[in-house]
Amino acid sequence: MNELLQQLANGLVMSSLYLLLALGLSLVFGVLHIPHFAFGSVAVLGGYFGLVFINRMGFPIWISILLAIAISTAAGILLERLPYKNANELPPLNIFIISLGLMTFLNNTMQLIFGPDQFQVKLDAGGMIKLGPVMLTELRLILILTAISITVATAVILKKSKLGTAIRAVAENREAALLMGISIKGISAFVFGFASAVGALVGILYGGLYSLVPTRGNDLIFFGFAALVLAGMGNLMGTIISCLIIGIFQSLTIGYISSHYSTVAVFVMIILVLVFKPMGLFAKEVRR
Amino acid sequence: MIVALLVSVFAAGCGNSSSSSSEPTIVIGETEPLSGPLAVYGVPQNNSIKLAVKHINERGGIDVGGKKHRIELVSLDDQFNPTTALSNIKKMVEHEKIQFLVGFMSGSSVMPAFPYIKENKLPTLVGVAPDKAITATNNPYVFHVRPPSDFTGLTSGRFIGEELNVKTMAVVGTTAQGFFKDLIEGVQQGLQSTGGSITTVQGFKVGDQDITAQLTAAIATKPDAIYVGADVESAAFVYKQAKELGYKGRLLGFNGGSKAQFEKIVSADVLEGIYDMIPAEINPSDHSINGPYAQTFLDKYKAEYNVEAPPSTGYGYDLMNILAAAIEQAGTTDADAVVKALNEMPVPKEHMTMKWIPVEGKMFDKNNQAYVPNASFVWTGGDKKVHKEMNSPVQEYSEGLAKIRNASK
Numbered sequence: 001m002n003e004l005l006q007q008l009a010n011g012l013v014m015s016s017l018y019l020l021l022a023l024g025l026s027l028v029f030g031v032l033h034i035p036h037f038a039f040g041s042v043a044v045l046g047g048y049f050g051l052v053f054i055n056r057m058g059f060p061i062w063i064s065i066l067l068a069i070a071i072s073t074a075a076g077i078l079l080e081r082l083p084y085k086n087a088n089e090l091p092p093l094n095i096f097i098i099s100l101g102l103m104t105f106l107n108n109t110m111q112l113i114f115g116p117d118q119f120q121v122k123l124d125a126g127g128m129i130k131l132g133p134v135m136l137t138e139l140r141l142i143l144i145l146t147a148i149s150i151t152v153a154t155a156v157i158l159k160k161s162k163l164g165t166a167i168r169a170v171a172e173n174r175e176a177a178l179l180m181g182i183s184i185k186g187i188s189a190f191v192f193g194f195a196s197a198v199g200a201l202v203g204i205l206y207g208g209l210y211s212l213v214p215t216r217g218n219d220l221i222f223f224g225f226a227a228l229v230l231a232g233m234g235n236l237m238g239t240i241i242s243c244l245i246i247g248i249f250q251s252l253t254i255g256y257i258s259s260h261y262s263t264v265a266v267f268v269m270i271i272l273v274l275v276f277k278p279m280g281l282f283a284k285e286v287r288r
Numbered sequence: 289m290i291v292a293l294l295v296s297v298f299a300a301g302c303g304n305s306s307s308s309s310s311e312p313t314i315v316i317g318e319t320e321p322l323s324g325p326l327a328v329y330g331v332p333q334n335n336s337i338k339l340a341v342k343h344i345n346e347r348g349g350i351d352v353g354g355k356k357h358r359i360e361l362v363s364l365d366d367q368f369n370p371t372t373a374l375s376n377i378k379k380m381v382e383h384e385k386i387q388f389l390v391g392f393m394s395g396s397s398v399m400p401a402f403p404y405i406k407e408n409k410l411p412t413l414v415g416v417a418p419d420k421a422i423t424a425t426n427n428p429y430v431f432h433v434r435p436p437s438d439f440t441g442l443t444s445g446r447f448i449g450e451e452l453n454v455k456t457m458a459v460v461g462t463t464a465q466g467f468f469k470d471l472i473e474g475v476q477q478g479l480q481s482t483g484g485s486i487t488t489v490q491g492f493k494v495g496d497q498d499i500t501a502q503l504t505a506a507i508a509t510k511p512d513a514i515y516v517g518a519d520v521e522s523a524a525f526v527y528k529q530a531k532e533l534g535y536k537g538r539l540l541g542f543n544g545g546s547k548a549q550f551e552k553i554v555s556a557d558v559l560e561g562i563y564d565m566i567p568a569e570i571n572p573s574d575h576s577i578n579g580p581y582a583q584t585f586l587d588k589y590k591a592e593y594n595v596e597a598p599p600s601t602g603y604g605y606d607l608m609n610i611l612a613a614a615i616e617q618a619g620t621t622d623a624d625a626v627v628k629a630l631n632e633m634p635v636p637k638e639h640m641t642m643k644w645i646p647v648e649g650k651m652f653d654k655n656n657q658a659y660v661p662n663a664s665f666v667w668t669g670g671d672k673k674v675h676k677e678m679n680s681p682v683q684e685y686s687e688g689l690a691k692i693r694n695a696s697k
Contacts, residue, residue, distance in 0.1 A: 002508075003504055003505065003508040006500075006504045006533070007501060007504055007505075010498075010500040010501050010504060011501075013498075013500075014498065111323055115331075116322065116323040116324065116327035116328075116331065117327065117328060117331075117552055118328070118521050118552055118553055119552050119553075120552065120553045120554070126532070128532065128534070130534070135532065135533050135534045137532045140532075210497035210498065210525065211497065211521070211525075211552065211553050213325075214323075215323075215324070216497075219495075250501075251500075251501045252501075254492075254501035254502055254505075255501040255502070255504055255505045256505070258491065259490070259491050259492045259493065259496070259501070259502060260463075260464065260491060260493075
């Protein structure tokens with residue numbers, strides 16, 4: 001029983017990472033219809049910003065995190081304004097290629113600057129917390145709480161604020177939103193900036209919990225998209241549940257079957273779900 | 289990926305251009321993971337090979353039948369991808385006209401190239417790769433300087449049972465890598481001979497960073513010790529996460545990581561008391577288990593790259609000097625003559641950083657395999673200290689390897 005509880009806690013940590021990634025991806029895809037494959041690399045880049053400020057320049061951790069988030073937000077807006085500028089008018093394949101190209105560009109740039117070695121971001125949160133039979137480090141708990149807080153905050157902004165209403169309006173019908181006087185450019189920039197800020201937080205937390213390596217974003221984005229597809233686009237609660245399913249399913253597969261089958265098992269499960277529910281587990285019904 | 293490859297090719301090109309075009313040259317190719325998950329070993333091996341080339345060229349080059357030849361080194365990045373490694377080799381043979389091949393981090397990178405190496409008569413010296421299959425498979429052109437993992441595993445298993453008093457042990461490692469199966473078979477055999485047993489074997493992939501699920505399963509078997517068979521970066525995560533999960537037993541390993549390599553991921557206190565059982569690689573604080581050139585090499589490596597040489601760099605440096613000595617002994621760069629020289633040569637007297645054990649007076653045994661002693665190291669006060677030289681049954685191992693190799697003919 002103790003082993004099972006610990007495996008569930010291990011899975012919850014992974015679920016939290018996937019949730020933060022899926023949140024950023026979901027916003028970008030929902031509003032701009034861009035499959036932002038470079039998002040994992042953006043997250044890792046944010047982590048490297050944190051690493052430079054904390055490890056190399058010796059800035060206080062909170063200031064470093066805020067600086068990394070600020071730079072990542074600006075970088076995100078720049079991405080929206082430059083490579084993705086005409087994304088709304090391009091065929092899906094072109095956007096797909098731009099996104100993949102961007103991912104490769106970012107990975108190689110990080111490789112050139114930081115080299116192939118792995119580096120841990122020194123977050124100074126390695127203290128142990130014992131919750132009954134479950135052991136967690138402070139940083140793992142911080143990651144779980146961060147994922148919960150940001151998800152709740154995003155949900156509140158989307159549902160209760162004017163900005164959220166505008167974002168939802170752009171996501172549902174760009175032309176109508178434009179006619180209602182909503183700045184599509186402004187909303188797009190906000191969404192990209194916000195997603196990149198969340199990405200930076202993921203990168204820093206990931207770098208503190210594990211380590212940063214230039215190509216790590218490729219693996220992260222894989223599971224972020226998997227969670228979105230499993231949930232079905234446009235359902236926040238569904239995305240949360242999907243991330244929980246994937247993280248915990250992975251942990252239990254590794255713990256009780258074999259690590260060699262964990263990724264395969266996750267994707268077999270997703271394919272099976274899509275066979276019976278092609279729009280995902282929690283997609284809203286679409287009337288044609 | 290493409291940029292990294294271009295940079296690598298460019299860098300190699302710059303290296304080549306440093307030699308004078310009027311002097312005769314010997315072109316040597318190298319393929320390593322210079323990026324990706326095993327770059328932690330690939331980059332240092334590349335550095336040590338480049339340094340050996342530099343030193344040999346500074347000494348005037350290789351004497352081939354009375355005429356000095358400079359070495360041109362072409363280094364390419366295979367990203368620990370066997371397909372890329374094979375493509376690199378073909379590219380270097382067909383376009384760069386390499387005469388010899390060196391490097392490799394894993395049997396999975398060099399073994400797919402075995403037919404091509406044999407067909408093209410390309411003498412190949414394999415460095416850090418710990419796979420037994422490299423010399424258990426009969427290819428007269430391939431020589432292996434690092435002792436296979438089970439050579440160390442058997443000795444380690446006995447040591448763990450007898451000296452560390454471990455009765456039950458869980459194993460966590462990169463089980464899909466070729467060397468791991470051999471290593472664990474050796475460890476298991478050694479531990480069982482002392483009355484101990486392995487409670488579970490938990491695997492993960494090279495590059496995985498969250499090992500908590502495997503460790504939770506391992507800890508649930510209540511082992512006296514957890515043995516980690518993996519690269520230094522993976523091992524760092526295992527050690528750290530085992531402690532984070534509250535594990536209080538012994539942590540043991542087979543990774544050869546240096547302090548600088550570990551400290552990129554974990555703090556020194558995580559390593560306290562951990563044993564590393566590996567071939568006797570270069571140790572900065574104690575050269576009793578190393579070759580006579582170890583300290584000079586360490587100083588020169590630091591001066592060249594501004595970092596301490598990781599323990600495994602001795603293989604690359606010595607490998608290049610062994611090849612140079614073999615070419616000099618052959619008096620020609622003809623592949624078959626150099627292979628014959630490698631088969632017959634004694635351990636070179638100069639520029640050896642490691643303590644090579646001759647087999648019947650020769651550098652390589654009849655399987656083209658070289659040996660150094662096994663040793664145990666222990667992390668104490670933030671440093672990896674030599675604990676003791678372990679039993680290294682070279683003759684017995686060599687005979688066993690020969691039987692497998694002959695069966696592969």
